[in-house]
Amino acid sequence: xxxxxxxxxxxxxxxxxxxxxxxxxxxxxxxxxxxxxxxxxxxxxxxxxxxxxxxxxxxxxxxxxxxxxxxxxxxxxxxxxxxxxxxxxxxxxxxxxxxxxxxxxxxxxxxxxxxxxxxxxxxxxxxxxxxxxxxxxxxxxxxxxx
Amino acid sequence: xxxxxxxxxxxxxxxxxxxxxxxxxxxxxxxxxxxxxxxxxxxxxxxxxxxxxxxxxxxxxxxxxxxxxxxxxxxxxxxxxxxxxxxxxxxxxxxxxxxxxxxxxxxxxxxxxxxxxxxxxxxxxxxxxxxxxxxxxxxxxxxxxx
Amino acid sequence: xxxxxxxxxxxxxxxxxxxxxxxxxxxxxxxxxxxxxxxxxxxxxxxxxxxxxxxxxxxxxxxxxxxxxxxxxxxxxxxxxxxxxxxxxxxxxxxxxxxxxxxxxxxxxxxxxxxxxxxxxxxxxxxxxxxxxxxxxxxxxxxxxx
Amino acid sequence: xxxxxxxxxxxxxxxxxxxxxxxxxxxxxxxxxxxxxxxxxxxxxxxxxxxxxxxxxxxxxxxxxxxxxxxxxxxxxxxxxxxxxxxxxxxxxxxxxxxxxxxxxxxxxxxxxxxxxxxxxxxxxxxxxxxxxxxxxxxxxxxxxx
Amino acid sequence: xxxxxxxxxxxxxxxxxxxxxxxxxxxxxxxxxxxxxxxxxxxxxxxxxxxxxxxxxxxxxxxxxxxxxxxxxxxxxxxxxxxxxxxxxxxxxxxxxxxxxxxxxxxxxxxxxxxxxxxxxxxxxxxxxxxxxxxxxxxxxxxxxx
Amino acid sequence: xxxxxxxxxxxxxxxxxxxxxxxxxxxxxxxxxxxxxxxxxxxxxxxxxxxxxxxxxxxxxxxxxxxxxxxxxxxxxxxxxxxxxxxxxxxxxxxxxxxxxxxxxxxxxxxxxxxxxxxxxxxxxxxxxxxxxxxxxxxxxxxxxx
Ligand SMILES: [Mg+2]
Ligand SMILES: [Mg+2]
Ligand SMILES: [Mg+2]
Ligand SMILES: [Mg+2]
Ligand SMILES: [Mg+2]
Ligand SMILES: [Mg+2]
Numbered sequence: 001x002x003x004x005x006x007x008x009x010x011x012x013x014x015x016x017x018x019x020x021x022x023x024x025x026x027x028x029x030x031x032x033x034x035x036x037x038x039x040x041x042x043x044x045x046x047x048x049x050x051x052x053x054x055x056x057x058x059x060x061x062x063x064x065x066x067x068x069x070x071x072x073x074x075x076x077x078x079x080x081x082x083x084x085x086x087x088x089x090x091x092x093x094x095x096x097x098x099x100x101x102x103x104x105x106x107x108x109x110x111x112x113x114x115x116x117x118x119x120x121x122x123x124x125x126x127x128x129x130x131x132x133x134x135x136x137x138x139x140x141x142x143x144x145x146x
Numbered sequence: 147x148x149x150x151x152x153x154x155x156x157x158x159x160x161x162x163x164x165x166x167x168x169x170x171x172x173x174x175x176x177x178x179x180x181x182x183x184x185x186x187x188x189x190x191x192x193x194x195x196x197x198x199x200x201x202x203x204x205x206x207x208x209x210x211x212x213x214x215x216x217x218x219x220x221x222x223x224x225x226x227x228x229x230x231x232x233x234x235x236x237x238x239x240x241x242x243x244x245x246x247x248x249x250x251x252x253x254x255x256x257x258x259x260x261x262x263x264x265x266x267x268x269x270x271x272x273x274x275x276x277x278x279x280x281x282x283x284x285x286x287x288x289x290x291x292x
Numbered sequence: 293x294x295x296x297x298x299x300x301x302x303x304x305x306x307x308x309x310x311x312x313x314x315x316x317x318x319x320x321x322x323x324x325x326x327x328x329x330x331x332x333x334x335x336x337x338x339x340x341x342x343x344x345x346x347x348x349x350x351x352x353x354x355x356x357x358x359x360x361x362x363x364x365x366x367x368x369x370x371x372x373x374x375x376x377x378x379x380x381x382x383x384x385x386x387x388x389x390x391x392x393x394x395x396x397x398x399x400x401x402x403x404x405x406x407x408x409x410x411x412x413x414x415x416x417x418x419x420x421x422x423x424x425x426x427x428x429x430x431x432x433x434x435x436x437x438x
Numbered sequence: 439x440x441x442x443x444x445x446x447x448x449x450x451x452x453x454x455x456x457x458x459x460x461x462x463x464x465x466x467x468x469x470x471x472x473x474x475x476x477x478x479x480x481x482x483x484x485x486x487x488x489x490x491x492x493x494x495x496x497x498x499x500x501x502x503x504x505x506x507x508x509x510x511x512x513x514x515x516x517x518x519x520x521x522x523x524x525x526x527x528x529x530x531x532x533x534x535x536x537x538x539x540x541x542x543x544x545x546x547x548x549x550x551x552x553x554x555x556x557x558x559x560x561x562x563x564x565x566x567x568x569x570x571x572x573x574x575x576x577x578x579x580x581x582x583x584x
Numbered sequence: 585x586x587x588x589x590x591x592x593x594x595x596x597x598x599x600x601x602x603x604x605x606x607x608x609x610x611x612x613x614x615x616x617x618x619x620x621x622x623x624x625x626x627x628x629x630x631x632x633x634x635x636x637x638x639x640x641x642x643x644x645x646x647x648x649x650x651x652x653x654x655x656x657x658x659x660x661x662x663x664x665x666x667x668x669x670x671x672x673x674x675x676x677x678x679x680x681x682x683x684x685x686x687x688x689x690x691x692x693x694x695x696x697x698x699x700x701x702x703x704x705x706x707x708x709x710x711x712x713x714x715x716x717x718x719x720x721x722x723x724x725x726x727x728x729x730x
Numbered sequence: 731x732x733x734x735x736x737x738x739x740x741x742x743x744x745x746x747x748x749x750x751x752x753x754x755x756x757x758x759x760x761x762x763x764x765x766x767x768x769x770x771x772x773x774x775x776x777x778x779x780x781x782x783x784x785x786x787x788x789x790x791x792x793x794x795x796x797x798x799x800x801x802x803x804x805x806x807x808x809x810x811x812x813x814x815x816x817x818x819x820x821x822x823x824x825x826x827x828x829x830x831x832x833x834x835x836x837x838x839x840x841x842x843x844x845x846x847x848x849x850x851x852x853x854x855x856x857x858x859x860x861x862x863x864x865x866x867x868x869x870x871x872x873x874x875x876x
């Protein structure tokens with residue numbers, strides 16, 4: 001069976017829609033990945049971080065300890081830094097975002113237990129002026145061992 | 147017909163493989179997108195920039211003028227900054243990458259001519275130690291009007 | 293006739309005063325440049341971005357579409373990043389600014405139509421403690437095709 | 439007598455405790471260093487800058503002029519940038535800190551008058567979630583001639 | 585017994601000298617910390633990263649797997665980013681460094697097994713012109729779960 | 731007499747040409763400013779730093795001590811960071827520059843001795859592809875007490 005990285009698993013979870021999304025989730029949940037997909041929109045950077053962390057905790061994707069929370073935080077920070085492509089900020093530099101985020105937890109490479117357990121966070125959405133249609137797409141991903 | 151952003155078109159061009167990749171290319175070339183997918187691996191940042199620029203010029207995806215070359219350069223810079231998630235460097239900070247890059251040129255939103263013509267650059271691959279298996283995935287995307 | 297870059301045109305629009313400023317404006321408006329000079333002071337980064345964008349729209353320097361608004365936004369972001377020379381922030385790092393901003397729209401090089409149409413944003417002013425005399429000068433410029 | 443850099447003097451002022459701290463202060467005050475150690479905790483970046491500046495002014499460690507205030511500001515900015523190790527922000531990226539700061543003023547190298555007068559700012563503390571135990575240590579130092 | 589963070593353990597390992605250093609090492613090795621202290625000087629960023637990684641591997645402070653190597657790399661990256669206080673570079677911006685680095689592995693907080701196992705990297709030294717005496721001290725620290 | 735900031739003095743030294751440049755130099759040398767204007771072109775960041783430092787030393791604009799060299803270095807670093815408007819790099823990100831640099835030393839504000847002695851560094855030129863005409867203007871300025 002072809003091996004897939006946890007990054008691509010999280011990316012396709014954020015990018016797919018409809019039947020393809022359902023098949024993707026089913027396929028990788030069978031391979032013991034924990035998967036979550038949510039939405040958040042804001043001009044406040046903190047809201048993005050909070051949405052990812054709240055979802056991961058509510059869905060028991062990270063255990064209630066600092067090591068795992070730290071891994072999630074750094075993965076989210078990397079994803080958000082990438083999403084911003086330079087100045088890591090939203091409302092302070094007068095821009096807004098609406099995005100889908102995905103979280104995947106499991107082996108770094110599907111079917112390879114020796115690669116250990118990791119967590120991937122993907123942000124994919126629209127960034128721009130807080131005005132309809134004055135925005136373009138952006139993506140960011142962070143991956144950490146957990 | 148469902149509308150797709152140029153970002154997702156470039157992302158799926160980098161992420162898809164096999165038959166799904168072929169269908170994706172066929173579908174969006176019919177909608178007048180120019181698409182290109184290439185590979186590059188290096189410890190030198192400049193090699194990544196050069197691979198994208200050389201391909202775009204050779205494939206006539208940008209016209210031989212500075213306005214278009216400038217758009218491609220900034221899209222590549224944004225994609226590479228995102229890919230690095232912090233310090234924008236490879237070999238200087240002792241890491242290496244092997245990646246697929248994709249370039250898409252066409253409307254910002256498929257089927258919406260009023261959105262104008264844009265260029266999207268995606269980098270997707272593995273980043274890490276220059277040692278087999280000591281690496282994880284990364285992704286970056288930049289979008290500019292052209 | 294000597295050729296001048298749009299950057300220098302915007303720079304001298306921000307830096308000149310009195311009769312020299314009037315001659316500068318007259319000279320380059322005759323060469324079909326759109327020029328604007330305004331002032332803004334704040335501890336809030338967003339106020340600087342808003343002042344530039346509001347002026348450009350009110351003066352019809354950019355058309356009511358996303359491509360042009362995007363070019364202005366990126367030019368302003370580059371100018372502000374340069375102005376800050378490191379951490380891109382004002383009030384969060386306890387500093388304030390009072391500045392003159394200029395916007396120029398026209399050919400990249402005066403008298404060279406083949407260079408195409410570009411927009412330049414310059415910020416020039418004083419940055420420092422929110423206390424009289426505890427500040428020094430700063431400058432930043434961003435240039436984008438439009 | 440062994441020579442010590444102003445950086446190490448400020449570092450040990452922040453890191454030492456109890457009797458070792460008292461000996462350290464006594465030793466370097468005898469060598470004409472001005473020393474101060476304070477505490478501050480916040481999710482707001484500006485509060486950290488304000489705590490350092492207020493203490494330095496109240497303790498007459500910098501003279502009431504812009505040259506000296508500028509040196510202190512840049513030393514604090516360097517220390518805070520180092521403390522954050524990447525994105526220079528606290529509450530905006532949903533993290534909080536509680537820290538000890540130290541300020542030292544005197545020769546760059548103890549006992550070497552020719553090295554001139556400098557100021558060092560050190561921040562040492564815990565950074566993390568605003569939740570008990572979900573945090574790790576961080577340190578930052580900035581040094582400027584004054 | 586008073587509890588000490590792994591950060592302070594690594595900091596004092598880099599900052600102490602002579603008998604105090606020996607006592608420090610003895611005290612925390614008894615508490616099951618793995619400790620290492622080395623030296624490196626260079627104008628090349630990569631040499632700093634290589635010195636830390638080589639030492640950690642040779643001393644068996646990290647196991648021969650990617651999860652642990654990744655933790656060490658990110659700790660070193662954070663330490664080096666902090667050390668540079670802005671532009672993360674040495675020779676490219678015409679500066680050189682000579683430094684002591686320390687690595688500590690063990691509980692996040694001494695005597696608290698529930699805090700789990702972490703790795704801390706500290707860089708402490710002189711940074712400046714490649715000319716005797718034209719340099720000042722700098723410090724950086726990164727901490728990651730391992 | 732109207733007062734001028736050292737920043738504007740250095741800016742006009744870099745931007746003026748011909749007779750206006752000569753009048754500018756004469757006017758501010760009479761007011762005891764030390765002024766220098768040079769040129770440098772390169773794809774190597776280090777060459778820009780070296781050109782400024784070498785000129786300042788050769789022209790005796792800074793004294794042969796670390797305090798003054800440090801002030802010049804930080805002013806140059808700020809100017810170069812601003813000039814790059816994001817990623818602080820040239821050849822590594824496949825771009826080249828040709829620029830005029832200016833250095834001014836004297837009071838922060840002309841005719842105001844109480845403002846103390848400062849140094850300003852300005853970089854103004856063209857940045858872009860290493861290909862004729864594929865470049866646009868950029869500017870950067872750094873100011874430090876000396
Ligand atoms: Mg951390
Ligand atoms: Mg550009
Ligand atoms: Mg954009
Ligand atoms: Mg300053
Ligand atoms: Mg990583
Ligand atoms: Mg320095």
